[in-house]
Amino acid sequence: MSDPASPGASLPEVPRTRLFELPGFFPDALPYVARTTIALLLSYGLSFYAQVPTASSAGITVGIIAQASSGMALSKAFYRVAGTVIGCGVALLLGSAFAQDRTMLLFCFALWMGACAAAAALLRDFRSYGAAISGYTVAIIAIGGIDAPDGLLLSSLNRTVAILIGIGCVALVNSLLGGTPALTGLVAGLRRERERVVAFAIEALEGRGVPDDLVLTQRVSAITALQSEAGYAAAEQSNGRRRRRGAQVVIGSLLTAVSASRTIAGVLSPETPAAVRAHLVAVAASLRDGTAAPDAPGTADPFSALLLERADSILRRMRDTEAGLTVLTGGTAALPEIVLRPTHDVTAALLSAARVILAFGLAAAFVVLSGWPDATLVLVQQAAFVGLLGASPTPTAASKGFLIPLLPIALVVGLVEFLLLPLASGFVPFALLAGGTVFLVALLGRHRRLAPLAPAGLIYVTLLLSPSNPQTFLLDSYLNTTLQVGLAVVFTLLTFLLILPVSPKRRLYRVVAAISGRFERARRSAAEGQPPAVAQAQLYDRLVRALTFLGRPTGARRALLSHLYHVGASEIAVHRARAGLAAMGAGGVGVAEAQAAAQEALARLDGPAMLRAGRELLRASGSRPPAAVLQAVSGLADLVFQEGRRGRVSRFSKLMIG
Numbered sequence: 001m002s003d004p005a006s007p008g009a010s011l012p013e014v015p016r017t018r019l020f021e022l023p024g025f026f027p028d029a030l031p032y033v034a035r036t037t038i039a040l041l042l043s044y045g046l047s048f049y050a051q052v053p054t055a056s057s058a059g060i061t062v063g064i065i066a067q068a069s070s071g072m073a074l075s076k077a078f079y080r081v082a083g084t085v086i087g088c089g090v091a092l093l094l095g096s097a098f099a100q101d102r103t104m105l106l107f108c109f110a111l112w113m114g115a116c117a118a119a120a121a122l123l124r125d126f127r128s129y130g131a132a133i134s135g136y137t138v139a140i141i142a143i144g145g146i147d148a149p150d151g152l153l154l155s156s157l158n159r160t161v162a163i164l165i166g167i168g169c170v171a172l173v174n175s176l177l178g179g180t181p182a183l184t185g186l187v188a189g190l191r192r193e194r195e196r197v198v199a200f201a202i203e204a205l206e207g208r209g210v211p212d213d214l215v216l217t218q219r220v221s222a223i224t225a226l227q228s229e230a231g232y233a234a235a236e237q238s239n240g241r242r243r244r245r246g247a248q249v250v251i252g253s254l255l256t257a258v259s260a261s262r263t264i265a266g267v268l269s270p271e272t273p274a275a276v277r278a279h280l281v282a283v284a285a286s287l288r289d290g291t292a293a294p295d296a297p298g299t300a301d302p303f304s305a306l307l308l309e310r311a312d313s314i315l316r317r318m319r320d321t322e323a324g325l326t327v328l329t330g331g332t333a334a335l336p337e338i339v340l341r342p343t344h345d346v347t348a349a350l351l352s353a354a355r356v357i358l359a360f361g362l363a364a365a366f367v368v369l370s371g372w373p374d375a376t377l378v379l380v381q382q383a384a385f386v387g388l389l390g391a392s393p394t395p396t397a398a399s400k401g402f403l404i405p406l407l408p409i410a411l412v413v414g415l416v417e418f419l420l421l422p423l424a425s426g427f428v429p430f431a432l433l434a435g436g437t438v439f440l441v442a443l444l445g446r447h448r449r450l451a452p453l454a455p456a457g458l459i460y461v462t463l464l465l466s467p468s469n470p471q472t473f474l475l476d477s478y479l480n481t482t483l484q485v486g487l488a489v490v491f492t493l494l495t496f497l498l499i500l501p502v503s504p505k506r507r508l509y510r511v512v513a514a515i516s517g518r519f520e521r522a523r524r525s526a527a528e529g530q531p532p533a534v535a536q537a538q539l540y541d542r543l544v545r546a547l548t549f550l551g552r553p554t555g556a557r558r559a560l561l562s563h564l565y566h567v568g569a570s571e572i573a574v575h576r577a578r579a580g581l582a583a584m585g586a587g588g589v590g591v592a593e594a595q596a597a598a599q600e601a602l603a604r605l606d607g608p609a610m611l612r613a614g615r616e617l618l619r620a621s622g623s624r625p626p627a628a629v630l631q632a633v634s635g636l637a638d639l640v641f642q643e644g645r646r647g648r649v650s651r652f653s654k655l656m657i658g
Helices: 029-049 053-067 068-099 102-122 125-143 149-177 182-205 213-224 226-235 240-267 274-289 302-328 346-370 376-390 395-403 408-425 427-445 451-465 474-496 504-524 532-550 555-584 588-603 609-621 625-646
Strands: none
Touching: 029 053, 029 149, 029 427, 029 474, 053 068, 053 149, 053 451, 068 125, 068 149, 068 226, 102 125, 102 376, 125 149, 125 226, 125 376, 149 588, 182 213, 182 240, 182 274, 182 302, 213 226, 213 451, 213 532, 213 555, 226 240, 226 346, 240 302, 240 555, 240 625, 274 302, 302 588, 302 609, 302 625, 346 376, 346 474, 346 504, 376 395, 376 474, 395 451, 395 474, 408 427, 408 451, 408 474, 427 451, 427 609, 451 474, 504 532, 504 555, 504 588, 532 555, 555 588, 555 625, 588 609, 588 625, 609 625
């Protein structure tokens, strides 16, 4: 793995043979599966020893929070505990308030579940999971105990104890067997992406062109995905907050460098002055060799100033990535103020809440009208699946990922439970049979092709196996449970297809509207606005979401993605121009007049006037303009360039979306 300690440093890739590595599986497949199996059996053993009535909940907890890295497991465990505690409190509140009124209990629970679904749609990573579990925990306790409201407190305590046992077993096994640190993968990923961005910048600076916007957005998605890894790494470190900030600086700097490289590739032309082209080549050599770049030449041309400022920005961002990596790996360095803030789709969150409320209401009506005895599991699982899967960017595909493995896993678990377990006596034979089943399912989940089905696999094994002491072997009960879980998954899938259907096209509409709206607000506002690095990260966050909803990349959809990039880049250019104009302060008469002209041209989006104001700013500032002047002129010229390239594409064109 290359370790670019300096901008151009590169170490050769050394091939290594990993022990226990299986072809077609992830490299950590066997260690992960071994840790998961041991933690699961340990949770069952402790639950049986402590005589916890809900021992299966401990196993389900292990199946849910078992992750490839210890940081991911710790992060998910924290939010599972938090969500469980909140859910237990709400369940006790609702159960005590409506102990004799099932209708009001179901109605209030549906509203609570909708609120949790909306929160889950707005949050990211395992925070979203915590919001979802705080909703369906109420279903498990209050709805599951709707026929025995006097046992809600005991049920809450038993569930909490079982979950803590499962979490403790995962933490213990990871600490003893050396669970893969999330920090290791994060550092390797950031260094890999940094090396790719450096190569991309060198190509742009030397005039060799860059990939199109589709490929570029795909590359950016690999960078933005590391924000989640930064959160997982922070969970396993004592100084995790500062290390996470270091990772955010690296990610934000890489995104800015990508944007600057793309602008250079678009603006650079045969008409660019020779001195400017020579300086760009020198900057490329500096990135490649790690040497200091020469001073930039003077210029009176706004587009040349744009090229010079963007090249300098790449160098500065690469230095920031070095500082961020130093802090991330435990060192000390001064960090710039770069805070990455996620974007939110409030409309999607409200639709998710409405969808959950309607789906749960229809499921409850089905259970009541069918007269199915002891069918509360349908409601419980319906609440869990809709809440969890509804927060996914592609909930329909996620629902199919839960539906496909149900039947084969039910058959495997049924064979183990009714043909093999009756022959076993004692915990050791049970551990061999149950552990072997878990090991097989977990291992298949680490195959690269079966990975999308992995989350459902372990959940179904632990849910359907549902060990107890003593173990009961009732085939009709097993079939009833399997049927209820299957119906819950089918109802969930139909919810996303029929009840306020989840439409990638409409979600793409909202991304387009958000990017366009932000540009219009930035242009009309006289205030400085967001820091450019923060706005840049949010733009790429939206572009990655647009890529998720775009579907098959036809020529028209590629054109839409390019259009979105140019609109978003125009917003960033406005922020850069306003930040530069604000940093200039009060200058001489010529500078003040040029500043006022630039502000007026920005408000009118008048390209020729912005270029004239840029030339006046450069002329009034002398042969070596200050950094603030260069930033302001660069923003003005970049805005003119982006507006000329984005073309005229309707925001909601059926040609582009359909």
